[in-house]
Amino acid sequence: MIDLAIKLVLAVFVFFGVLNLAALHTWLERKQSAVIQDRIGANRASILGWRLMGLFHPLADSIKMFMKEDVVPAGVDRTLHLLAPFFSVFFALVGFAAIPFGDRFVIGDRVIDLQVAKIDVGLLYIFAMLSLGVYGVILAGFASRNNYALLGGLRATAQMISYEIALGIAIVGVVMIYGTMDLEELVRAQGKTLGGWIPLWGIVVQPVAFVVFLTAALAETKRVPFDLPEGESEIIGYFVEYSGMKFGMFFLADFLETIMVACLATTLFLGGWQVPYLMPDGFHFPWGATVPLAQWTYVLLGVASFSIKVVVFCWLFMQVRWTLPRFRYDQLMRLGWLGLFPISVVNVLVTASVLAFFGD
Amino acid sequence: MAVKVVRRCELTLWEKLYVPLILGGLKITSAHFFRNLFLHSAHRLGLLKHLRASVTFQYPEESRPLAARFRSRHRLTVREDGTPRCVGCMLCETVCPAKCITIVAGEHPDPNVEKYPVRFDIDLGVCVYCGYCVEVCPEDAIRMDTGILDVSAYSRDEMKLDIHELMNPALRKPVGDCSLTFPHQCRLADGQMKGGW
Ligand code: SF4
Numbered sequence A: 001m002i003d004l005a006i007k008l009v010l011a012v013f014v015f016f017g018v019l020n021l022a023a024l025h026t027w028l029e030r031k032q033s034a035v036i037q038d039r040i041g042a043n044r045a046s047i048l049g050w051r052l053m054g055l056f057h058p059l060a061d062s063i064k065m066f067m068k069e070d071v072v073p074a075g076v077d078r079t080l081h082l083l084a085p086f087f088s089v090f091f092a093l094v095g096f097a098a099i100p101f102g103d104r105f106v107i108g109d110r111v112i113d114l115q116v117a118k119i120d121v122g123l124l125y126i127f128a129m130l131s132l133g134v135y136g137v138i139l140a141g142f143a144s145r146n147n148y149a150l151l152g153g154l155r156a157t158a159q160m161i162s163y164e165i166a167l168g169i170a171i172v173g174v175v176m177i178y179g180t181m182d183l184e185e186l187v188r189a190q191g192k193t194l195g196g197w198i199p200l201w202g203i204v205v206q207p208v209a210f211v212v213f214l215t216a217a218l219a220e221t222k223r224v225p226f227d228l229p230e231g232e233s234e235i236i237g238y239f240v241e242y243s244g245m246k247f248g249m250f251f252l253a254d255f256l257e258t259i260m261v262a263c264l265a266t267t268l269f270l271g272g273w274q275v276p277y278l279m280p281d282g283f284h285f286p287w288g289a290t291v292p293l294a295q296w297t298y299v300l301l302g303v304a305s306f307s308i309k310v311v312v313f314c315w316l317f318m319q320v321r322w323t324l325p326r327f328r329y330d331q332l333m334r335l336g337w338l339g340l341f342p343i344s345v346v347n348v349l350v351t352a353s354v355l356a357f358f359g360d
Numbered sequence B: 001m002a003v004k005v006v007r008r009c010e011l012t013l014w015e016k017l018y019v020p021l022i023l024g025g026l027k028i029t030s031a032h033f034f035r036n037l038f039l040h041s042a043h044r045l046g047l048l049k050h051l052r053a054s055v056t057f058q059y060p061e062e063s064r065p066l067a068a069r070f071r072s073r074h075r076l077t078v079r080e081d082g083t084p085r086c087v088g089c090m091l092c093e094t095v096c097p098a099k100c101i102t103i104v105a106g107e108h109p110d111p112n113v114e115k116y117p118v119r120f121d122i123d124l125g126v127c128v129y130c131g132y133c134v135e136v137c138p139e140d141a142i143r144m145d146t147g148i149l150d151v152s153a154y155s156r157d158e159m160k161l162d163i164h165e166l167m168n169p170a171l172r173k174p175v176g177d178c179s180l181t182f183p184h185q186c187r188l189a190d191g192q193m194k195g196g197w
């Protein structure tokens, strides 16, 4: 019973944390693009004269989305048309269950994993959910009874499937090195250090996989420079026939996937909740100094470290989004199949041979 | 016939690698980002106000700096005793291409000054802001240097400025109180303007 309650609290915590971060993404998107381009950005929405640098705009946005008329075009497949946005958001959300956002917490004889669902093959589970997300996209295109939407959906599907391969293979290297698919074990394995100085994070042992993963992940989330499926300014995307909050849900799913990918990148390559030189009983600096810490400080530091890394990744994705122009579709496919795919395969081969010859 | 050889730009290997160029682009955007972020934060603390963090002017609160020769809403200049400099010569009314100035001249009590404007109206809804009236005035009695750009109204009638507003740029309609110190014919009755201005 208590176990269930704890899981519920964790789930609610993750759910609201992630949703709020997604809403903040609209703010981040506006403000960051503005600051990059020497502008100020949306700052007019106010409550009682308080503007808080435009932080009320996400609120105003969602109110607008909910109040808008929900137009369903004549002749669409109503069930699928309705289901598609829910599919997108659902599969984007459930993946977060397997992300460990902190080290285990021991109260008395009860061990609380700061992870909603401890799945042995967490990595596979998350990838399955990410792949299922493509159903929302293709269904939206298919059910809209609009050729442009269908083409947008097909573009999205082709792109997501192509890049998922590179994404998956890039991760194989990491999995081989740490020898586990359990995300928590994976993070714990990254706590070791190389010669006491360099933390053995994924980015240190698999730099190539990191770059491939980031690129493929950007494509997976359909953000600029890989936003061919939507192409909001010129080519028509799969959600043309959606309005109101249904459209908002596709938007939300996009931001959720971005956060998901940021979480994955953090977990796989930046050591998840690991803080350099922080052991469960405190800091052990390589020059011999130690700072003992209470258990709750240690766990909180871990959660903070995880959140900061995720936010940094979100910032990075946004920065890339406002730096690069969009790819052409053939360039996109060429990059995926002739660029990332071979590189990740070679990376796996090299990792495997190194492990075979020098591994323990 | 001369043949113009168009050289196609081939990408070098460095550029084809793509990653270095992406990093270069990120460097530019990040430089802007962090510089502006730093300046925005400094402004919050009241520091470095002379360096702008953005090119945006937050319009109603902050107006753009105007050029010295910018032609904005008209005003009538005044003498030291507060009376209008205008001598009612009608030159501006004559030269105005939009025919939006209406002057009614009256006899000035001072024999050294010929006339004064009993009534001086400019219909800003018609004015083309050409500045001819300013150029032509022999007395430097009309100028377009108030810096007021946001002339707007809900009706055409409200776009008409009378002498009160022209002599006192701070005054906006409706004119409740006539503060001119000149013997003029503005009559206030029950807080309402009556008469021929
Ligand atoms: S600016 Fe030109 S149009 Fe306007 S009142 Fe003067 S002369 Fe007439």
Ligand code: SF4
Binding pocket: B085, B086, B087, B088, B089, B090, B091, B092, B093, B103, B136, B137, B138, B139, B140, B141, B142
């Ligand atoms: S030209 Fe000058 S002096 Fe003559 S009527 Fe116009 S404002 Fe008055």
